[in-house]
Amino acid sequence: DAKTTQPNSMESNEEEPVHLPCNHSTISGTDYIHWYRQLPSQGPEYVIHGLTSNVNNRMASLAIAEDRKSSTLILHRATLRDAAVYYCILRNRRQFYFGTGTSLTVIP
Amino acid sequence: DTGVSQNPRHKITKRGQNVTFRCDPISEHNRLYWYRQTLGQGPEFLTYFQNEAQLEKSRLLSDRFSAERPKGSFSTLEIQRTEQGDSAMYLCASSPQQGAQNTEAFFGQGTRLTVV
Numbered sequence: 001d002a003k004t005t006q007p008n009s010m011e012s013n014e015e016e017p018v019h020l021p022c023n024h025s026t027i028s029g030t031d032y033i034h035w036y037r038q039l040p041s042q043g044p045e046y047v048i049h050g051l052t053s054n055v056n057n058r059m060a061s062l063a064i065a066e067d068r069k070s071s072t073l074i075l076h077r078a079t080l081r082d083a084a085v086y087y088c089i090l091r092n093r094r095q096f097y098f099g100t101g102t103s104l105t106v107i108p
Numbered sequence: 109d110t111g112v113s114q115n116p117r118h119k120i121t122k123r124g125q126n127v128t129f130r131c132d133p134i135s136e137h138n139r140l141y142w143y144r145q146t147l148g149q150g151p152e153f154l155t156y157f158q159n160e161a162q163l164e165k166s167r168l169l170s171d172r173f174s175a176e177r178p179k180g181s182f183s184t185l186e187i188q189r190t191e192q193g194d195s196a197m198y199l200c201a202s203s204p205q206q207g208a209q210n211t212e213a214f215f216g217q218g219t220r221l222t223v224v
Binding site for chain 2: 030031032034036041042043044045046049051087091092093094095096097098099100101
């Protein structure tokens with residue numbers, strides 16, 4: 001199974017940028033990199049995804065390394081509502097491979 | 109469409125009993141996934157359906173677990189002879205056929221199972 005490695009926890013001050021790293025050295029050529037976040041007692045919520053190029057949407061940006069073995073989720077201005085567990089996921093045609101996630105704490 | 113719906117939201121059962129959970133995916137989503145999540149862990153893949161066909165099953169899906177998706181619409185996950193180790197959140201997700209892994213998947217709120 002393809003695996004991702006993330007720090008267990010990170011902290012950020014409110015309204016500052018946050019960079020959440022992820023390593024996925026066993027990624028295959030057809031795996032897409034997805035990021036989801038999860039609040040307590042909720043299902044995971046989609047944040048962003050990409051294959052090779054950097055991606056931007058209204059929630060975040062995704063920076064993908066040239067060799068695709070790592071990626072970084074960027075929240076441009078952290079808010080208290082961004083406090084959650086963030087999962088870096090490799091997705092192939094049949095499965096999502098979740099890691100253990102990074103618990104983000106946003107400090108007011 | 110209000111998203112992926114899972115019922116019940118909570119289930120408490122005695123060890124040895126059978127339980128069944130239901131997942132209603134977003135209309136016209138061909139792909140449906142079941143995951144299990146224990147406290148403090150990321151979701152673990154259980155099984156994947158494309159329409160009514162069950163195309164992938166995890167080793168985690170023991171003989172006591174069975175999933176169906178008749179007619180390619182809603183899906184059920186049944187656990188027979190429940191054990192305390194089955195206590196977890198069971199998550200369902202769906203995504204459209206077109207685009208495969210290049211699409212967003214939508215997760216339900218989950219069913220929290222407690223086996224006492």
